[in-house]
Amino acid sequence: MALDNVTFTKALAGAASQEFKDRIGEVTAKNMHKVGEIITEYPTAKNEFVNVLTNQVAKQRFFSKSYENPYQLFKKGMLPYGKSIESIFVDIVKGKDRTRVTDGGQLATDLLTRQNPNVKVEYYSENKQMQYQATISDEELKGAFRAENGLSELTSRILQAPLNSAEYDDFLLVKHALSHVKGAEVKLGKTAYDKLTLQQKAQSLVTAIKSYILKMGFLSNQYNGQGVMTYSKPQDLVCFVPTDLLAVMDVQLLAQAFNVSYDQINLHVLPIDYFEKCETSDEGLTYTYSEDTETQCIICDKEALQIWETLNSSETFRNPQALYTNVWFNRWGIVASCNFVNCVKFVVKA
Numbered sequence: 001m002a003l004d005n006v007t008f009t010k011a012l013a014g015a016a017s018q019e020f021k022d023r024i025g026e027v028t029a030k031n032m033h034k035v036g037e038i039i040t041e042y043p044t045a046k047n048e049f050v051n052v053l054t055n056q057v058a059k060q061r062f063f064s065k066s067y068e069n070p071y072q073l074f075k076k077g078m079l080p081y082g083k084s085i086e087s088i089f090v091d092i093v094k095g096k097d098r099t100r101v102t103d104g105g106q107l108a109t110d111l112l113t114r115q116n117p118n119v120k121v122e123y124y125s126e127n128k129q130m131q132y133q134a135t136i137s138d139e140e141l142k143g144a145f146r147a148e149n150g151l152s153e154l155t156s157r158i159l160q161a162p163l164n165s166a167e168y169d170d171f172l173l174v175k176h177a178l179s180h181v182k183g184a185e186v187k188l189g190k191t192a193y194d195k196l197t198l199q200q201k202a203q204s205l206v207t208a209i210k211s212y213i214l215k216m217g218f219l220s221n222q223y224n225g226q227g228v229m230t231y232s233k234p235q236d237l238v239c240f241v242p243t244d245l246l247a248v249m250d251v252q253l254l255a256q257a258f259n260v261s262y263d264q265i266n267l268h269v270l271p272i273d274y275f276e277k278c279e280t281s282d283e284g285l286t287y288t289y290s291e292d293t294e295t296q297c298i299i300c301d302k303e304a305l306q307i308w309e310t311l312n313s314s315e316t317f318r319n320p321q322a323l324y325t326n327v328w329f330n331r332w333g334i335v336a337s338c339n340f341v342n343c344v345k346f347v348v349k350a
Contacts (some may be wrong), residue, residue, distance in 0.1 A: 002149040002156070005032055009151065012052050020048050036145030040138065047318065049327075050136060053155065054314045054327045067164040071174040073238070073267065074305040079334065083126040083310050089340040091118035091228045093218070120226050124336035126310050130169055132162030132331070137324040159327070166331045173335040174305060176289055178240065179278045180223025180336075181304050183343030184333045186212070190298065190350045200248040205297050208346060209239060210257040211298060216342045225339030232301045234259040240272045240298045294347045300340035309333040 003011075009027045013020065023045055024035050039049050081086070093115065136158055144150035186208065193201065216232045217222055224230060237258065241249065246269065255265040277292035311332035318325050 002152040004148055004297075005036075005145060005151050008155075009035060012049065016048055016173070020045060020319050026222045028288045032145070035141070038254050040142050040145065045136075046141070047214075050141075050325050051316055054134075054159065054316060055135075067167045069167045069171045070270065071171060073302065073307075073308075074174060075170075075307045077309065078312065079308045080312050083334075085124045085306065085308065085334065085336075087122040087124065087306075087307075087338060087340065089122075089226065089228050089230075091120065093117065094313065105219070118228075120228060120334070120340070122226075122338065122340065124306050124308075124334050124338075126332060126334055128173065128331070128333045128335055130331045132168065132326045132329040134158050134162045135324050136327065139323075153290075162327075162329050166329060169331075170307075170335075174307070175272070175276050176278070176287070176293050176308075177305050177335050177337045178298065178300075179276050179289065179292070181300060181343045182337075183300070183345065184223045186344060186346045188346060188348045193348050198244065199248050201246045201296070205241075205245065205346065206250055206253050206257075209254065209299060212344045213237060213257045216299075216344070223342040223344055228340055230341065235268075236302050237268065237299055237342075239269050240275070240300075240304055241269060242275070242296070243271045243273060272279050285346075294343055294349060296348055297346040298343065300343035303341045304338055304343050306334060306336045306338050 006027055006029050009024075009032070013024065013027060017253065024038050025031070025041065027035055039045050096110075104175050136154075140154060140158070144154040188204075188208075193204075196204065212223075213234050216237065217234065219231050221227045223231050234257065239254070239258075249269075251265055251269060252262055254269055255262045258265065258268045260268060266313050275292040275295040275298070276289040277295075278292060279288045280286075308330070314327060314329045316325050316327050
């Protein structure tokens with residue numbers, strides 16, 4: 001729902017400087033025309049208005065039809081410091097059966113023997129530096145003050161596109177990262193699977209998903225790429241399911257498998273339009289992705305995807321000759337896969 005100019009300006013002024021507030025005075029429906037003239041005619045007021053608009057208002061995303069990446073739950077937030085992460089996993093140690101040891105010399109030796117832990121490390125570095133540009137002209141800003149909901153509509157029209165683009169790019173990067181997660185692969189016979197109806201395919205997947213959710217609850221090194229002994233609670237698992245299968249899947253049965261209530265299942269069963277597979281160039285530096293028609297479903301721990309922000313900002317630059325302001329939104333961060341946690345991929349192969 002679009003906000004009227006009075007409400008919009010009051011909200012924006014609340015995040016502005018005291019000098020800006022003093023200059024425009026009280027904002028009411030009666031003096032809104034005068035407030036608009038002050039903001040558009042005084043360069044300092046106009047610059048601050050645009051800066052607050054792009055830095056504060058745009059981040060709130062209260063305008064209509066803003067796209068949200070459906071995989072927001074994997075975002076860990078802003079990286080506290082630096083541009084890289086060191087992920088360390090200490091595996092379990094093998095116990096010794098002392099009931100069978102009678103050699104006193106061996107027991108004495110064990111007192112001075114150093115036990116080196118089985119430690120494995122993964123490093124994730126900043127690999128996303130995206131920038132999105134928008135332009136706000138003086139004429140558009142003046143016109144926005146003349147319409148009752150003009151400012152809200154201007155924000156939606158101009159700023160929504162780059163912000164939606166940023167969210168969509170994050171969505172694609174999650175799919176790319178998912179293709180790099182290593183774990184167990186469960187093969188479904190292609191000949192038999194292809195003969196099933198869509199409803200039957202969904203039912204067979206539900207049964208398989210429930211089975212592996214239970215299996216991953218035990219300590220095992222069979223379901224992660226690093227081969228470490230680990231486990232996953234049902235509440236910590238997510239399941240990516242193609243939309244056509246999800247449409248006919250008994251989601252209530254899956255809720256029982258994840259040990260959550262039915263109204264919380266949308267946090268664990270995530271729709272996906274299609275899976276992707278990674279194709280590496282000869283140099284091993286450039287990745288391209290194509291549709292993965294073999295994968296039918298992926299269950300993974302929530303920590304399998306590591307998504308961190310290192311920079312989330314916007315900058316403006318005034319062009320006095322052309323009478324417009326350019327805005328750049330910066331989205332930098334880390335998008336990586338963690339192979340210390342469980343992941344099971346269900347694939348159809350001959």
